[in-house]
Amino acid sequence: MHRPFPFRTSSSAGWSLTFALIAFLLGCTSSGKLENEGNLAALYQPDGSALDPRIQLRHVSDSSLRIDLEIDREQLLYMKGSTDEKFKSHLDLTYRLLGPQRAILDSGRAVLRDQKDAEESGILRASIMLKGSSGLQKALLEIRYDDLNRKSGSSYVRTVTFSDPFSRSFFEKRNLDGRCSSSSWLKDQAPFTVHYLPKDTMLFVRAYTRDFPIAIPPYARMKDESFDFTPDSLFTVRSGDTLTLLQEGIYHFQVDTSQNDGFTLFRYPSGFPNVVSHSAMAHPLRYISTQKEYEELARHEKAADFQKAVDSFWLKAAGSIERGQELVAGYYGRVQLANERFSSYVEGWKTDRGIIYTIYGPPSEVYRNDKGETWVYGSSSSMLSYTFNFIHVSNPFTDNDYALNRLSEYRYGWGKAVSGWRNGKVYGIKDIQREQNARDAQLRRQRVAPTVWY
Numbered sequence: 001m002h003r004p005f006p007f008r009t010s011s012s013a014g015w016s017l018t019f020a021l022i023a024f025l026l027g028c029t030s031s032g033k034l035e036n037e038g039n040l041a042a043l044y045q046p047d048g049s050a051l052d053p054r055i056q057l058r059h060v061s062d063s064s065l066r067i068d069l070e071i072d073r074e075q076l077l078y079m080k081g082s083t084d085e086k087f088k089s090h091l092d093l094t095y096r097l098l099g100p101q102r103a104i105l106d107s108g109r110a111v112l113r114d115q116k117d118a119e120e121s122g123i124l125r126a127s128i129m130l131k132g133s134s135g136l137q138k139a140l141l142e143i144r145y146d147d148l149n150r151k152s153g154s155s156y157v158r159t160v161t162f163s164d165p166f167s168r169s170f171f172e173k174r175n176l177d178g179r180c181s182s183s184s185w186l187k188d189q190a191p192f193t194v195h196y197l198p199k200d201t202m203l204f205v206r207a208y209t210r211d212f213p214i215a216i217p218p219y220a221r222m223k224d225e226s227f228d229f230t231p232d233s234l235f236t237v238r239s240g241d242t243l244t245l246l247q248e249g250i251y252h253f254q255v256d257t258s259q260n261d262g263f264t265l266f267r268y269p270s271g272f273p274n275v276v277s278h279s280a281m282a283h284p285l286r287y288i289s290t291q292k293e294y295e296e297l298a299r300h301e302k303a304a305d306f307q308k309a310v311d312s313f314w315l316k317a318a319g320s321i322e323r324g325q326e327l328v329a330g331y332y333g334r335v336q337l338a339n340e341r342f343s344s345y346v347e348g349w350k351t352d353r354g355i356i357y358t359i360y361g362p363p364s365e366v367y368r369n370d371k372g373e374t375w376v377y378g379s380s381s382s383m384l385s386y387t388f389n390f391i392h393v394s395n396p397f398t399d400n401d402y403a404l405n406r407l408s409e410y411r412y413g414w415g416k417a418v419s420g421w422r423n424g425k426v427y428g429i430k431d432i433q434r435e436q437n438a439r440d441a442q443l444r445r446q447r448v449a450p451t452v453w454y
Helices: 278-287 291-299 306-318 321-342 352-360 410-422 429-447
Strands: 007-011 018-025 054-059 064-072 087-098 104-116 123-131 138-147 152-161 171-174 192-196 202-208 233-238 249-254 263-267 365-369 372-377 386-392 402-404
Touching: 054 152, 064 087, 064 138, 087 123, 104 123, 171 263, 278 291, 278 306, 278 321, 278 352, 291 306, 306 321, 321 352, 352 372, 352 386, 352 402, 352 410, 386 410, 410 429
Parallel strands: none
Antiparallel strands: 007 123, 018 104, 054 064, 064 123, 087 104, 087 138, 138 152, 171 192, 202 233, 202 249, 249 263, 365 372, 372 386, 386 402
């Protein structure tokens, strides 16, 4: 049965936007299968040109879901026709909500068109209403978005829980102007409000201000430790109260403290996601420093010569100021992107995806589904390519937590990468491919049968 396709759009204040929308209705049938998302490596390239909308899921009832989508204009390709005065973009959106046995509960497609002057920037916003079914517990949400001008796209796949009225999708963070905020990061001292969508009620806030460990090397075994949900402090607020949270940490909003589920906001260090202090520069060095070197850096952290200690590490690795500047830009550029893409209950560089990205750089291939992500470095046809599998973790604080499947086989490649950085090289995919090509050639020579003279 066809139904109306409710779709609301808005734009950032401060610039004019002509935002035309054409909505196409799809029936709730088994047709209209979303395309395979394919290689998504462009998402993690530093140029920022890949389609990577910010998506928030909000429940408006026990069977209805609202998808709030934001995308930066800079991610879209704007083209100008021969007679046009404005530059125009063309974004295609397709979605499906799948129930048990992958039955299609709701589906739709929309074409979003925007036009602007050459130098305009800003954010495009849209909302989609989805309808599930009564008594639905879980569903699989698939969204495909394609930039038709650039002829490239990406996908979003996530399992949605309908049966838990205390989960994060039943909460909403808003700015004081009433606009929903997609970011879970608390920036500066800007006040905000948190709303529990089913009703106006008292909210319990668990605050965690403890230090969390950083990721360990990919070949090392993790200790099997469960998280202690006992908060460092606990306070209450009313749904809709104006809040300002200044202390760094995790703030977990709940209606029922007997459950772990809730809505979480994060106060990261000042300047986040950028690396703006020598303290922020020193801590990620743990990945390429010895224990003794890192302890020496930590000893200087409160001292006046802390900047000198950090600079000395890089100068020793680089051998010259010019080369040192290149190393610093390469390393902390990756740290910043890791913060932007992989942050969860800790800053992005501290996570499993963050440590791999910081040391190895952008992967050659990225594949993902609702269970996790797979990264490939080097040629996928080579038996010597590096493949990292990240499993999506069910975490009450965040939907962006992925754990690496650690293997002892990673030790050799990790040692090569760390040695590269310590010897003045911005280590990355070209180095990996060069090493793989050399090793493949060596294996081919070993397989050649010796010449036998009779």
